[in-house]
Amino acid sequence: MSARESYNQTLRLLQEHHRWFQENIPLIASENVSSLAVREALASDFGHRYAEGWPGERVYAGCTYIDKVELLCIDLMKKLYNAEFVDVRPISGVVANLVAYTAFTEPGDVMMALSIPCGGHITTGKRRLGGTAGAVSGLDVRYLALDYKELNIDIDRTKVRVQKLVDEGKSPRLVMFGASVFPFPHPVKELAETFKDLGVIIGYDAAHVAGLIAGGVFQDPLREGADFVNLSTHKTFFGPQHGTVLSWNKHADKIKRATFPGMVSNHHLHALAGVTIACAEMMEFGRDYAQQVVKNAKALAQALHERGFEVLAEHKGFTESHVFLVDVTQYGDGGSIEETLEKANIIINRNLLPWDIKEGRHFMHPGGIRLGTSEVTRIGMKGSEMVEIAEFISRTVIKKETGDKVKKDVTEFRRDYQNIHYCFEENSEAYKYISIR
Numbered sequence: 001m002s003a004r005e006s007y008n009q010t011l012r013l014l015q016e017h018h019r020w021f022q023e024n025i026p027l028i029a030s031e032n033v034s035s036l037a038v039r040e041a042l043a044s045d046f047g048h049r050y051a052e053g054w055p056g057e058r059v060y061a062g063c064t065y066i067d068k069v070e071l072l073c074i075d076l077m078k079k080l081y082n083a084e085f086v087d088v089r090p091i092s093g094v095v096a097n098l099v100a101y102t103a104f105t106e107p108g109d110v111m112m113a114l115s116i117p118c119g120g121h122i123t124t125g126k127r128r129l130g131g132t133a134g135a136v137s138g139l140d141v142r143y144l145a146l147d148y149k150e151l152n153i154d155i156d157r158t159k160v161r162v163q164k165l166v167d168e169g170k171s172p173r174l175v176m177f178g179a180s181v182f183p184f185p186h187p188v189k190e191l192a193e194t195f196k197d198l199g200v201i202i203g204y205d206a207a208h209v210a211g212l213i214a215g216g217v218f219q220d221p222l223r224e225g226a227d228f229v230n231l232s233t234h235k236t237f238f239g240p241q242h243g244t245v246l247s248w249n250k251h252a253d254k255i256k257r258a259t260f261p262g263m264v265s266n267h268h269l270h271a272l273a274g275v276t277i278a279c280a281e282m283m284e285f286g287r288d289y290a291q292q293v294v295k296n297a298k299a300l301a302q303a304l305h306e307r308g309f310e311v312l313a314e315h316k317g318f319t320e321s322h323v324f325l326v327d328v329t330q331y332g333d334g335g336s337i338e339e340t341l342e343k344a345n346i347i348i349n350r351n352l353l354p355w356d357i358k359e360g361r362h363f364m365h366p367g368g369i370r371l372g373t374s375e376v377t378r379i380g381m382k383g384s385e386m387v388e389i390a391e392f393i394s395r396t397v398i399k400k401e402t403g404d405k406v407k408k409d410v411t412e413f414r415r416d417y418q419n420i421h422y423c424f425e426e427n428s429e430a431y432k433y434i435s436i437r
């Protein structure tokens with residue numbers, strides 16, 4: 001392909017991607033769509049600049065306007081989360097976690113977190129799994145206990161594990177609450193004393209639930225004992241892809257230093273401007289949005305359950321957040337079902353169930369699928385649409401309808417949901433391709 005053809009081809013593929021996302025049902029729990037204002041920020045000149053250091057104390061010139069935006073971002077984040085100290089420079093959730101490991105631990109320290117099959121993220125993974133905590137920060141990762149039925153951290157068994165570590169002379173230095181499968185608030189308050197008595201730093205990874213916490217519908221980890229809370233700004237939050245650390249003044253110096261010069265040189269200033277706009281949107285629309293996200297998750301889980309799917313945690317109403325898990329072992333495996341649904345224009349992702357590894361299943365062909373309702377909520381869907389989506393999923397997975405009929409019906413259904421909601425621009429197209437050439 002010539003240079004000119006490659007250039008044209010890339011732009012064509014971007015446009016095709018946009019067209020596809022106007023026609024499909026986006027149910028990936030870690031994804032969302034941002035407003036046109038946020039996307040305008042992403043296309044701005046901020047994306048060409050550096051601003052190493054702290055606003056007002058930069059080691060780069062040309063930061064006059066960048067500083068104003070960053071200070072505004074910090075201010076809005078403080079208000080949204082009632083936080084004393086905020087560092088908005090980490091460029092993603094992974095980098096925010098690296099900042100925390102650098103600020104609060106030394107290689108060889110013990111960290112407790114959920115294992116990956118139990119909903120933990122690769123950033124809290126062990127060294128032998130290539131996880132960030134183990135392989136990059138040299139931490140000795142030990143697991144919090146999960147109650148499989150409740151789909152939440154088991155308080156008593158976790159206390160036993162902590163005591164055992166203390167008895168072995170391996171007292172933890174850090175505990176990370178939070179997860180990538182996060183249907184119910186974690187028992188931070190219930191375990192805070194156990195950890196604090198041992199001098200353990202309490203972290204909370206809110207990558208998935210940042211928008212729900214800002215919207216006031218999930219737990220409030222800083223009030224429940226967390227030393228820091230890490231965000232991704234693009235899962236349930238309204239931003240572009242970026243990260244943030246929320247904490248207390250007593251930890252400010254360590255976190256600032258771990259971020260720069262530790263983890264970032266440039267900190268994606270165009271994204272930072274987008275996050276600032278997203279914070280303003282959260283302040284204005286966050287509560288209504290977050291309430292609807294949770295309502296939609298419960299409604300979609302219920303409608304799938306009524307069609308015969310084995311949605312986990314039925315006795316607790318399936319979820320209190322944006323996300324829930326479905327055991328699909330009756331119909332195949334999570335990997336093949338992910339593919340089948342994608343052919344019908346329904347985008348979900350495969351996911352390990354907590355007991356999958358013990359039963360011999362692995363990540364490529366796990367027993368579950370994970371569904372989230374942030375993005376479908378942002379494009380204006382409510383309870384009745386969740387029932388329609390459940391029916392499309394049922395036709396594909398349970399009734400095994402073949403051919404293009406479901407895809408055609410999904411595309412038709414999606415025509416009515418083209419605009420983005422919970423933002424300052426009314427009637428704006430969510431998946432509009434913005435050309436500035």
Ligand SMILES: *Cc1c(COP(=O)(O)O)cnc(C)c1O
Nearest residue numbers: 092093094121179180205207232
């Ligand atoms: C997604 C996720 C992250 C990583 O976030 P990025 O912003 O993609 O780097 C970290 N922790 C948890 C629990 C997550 O689910």
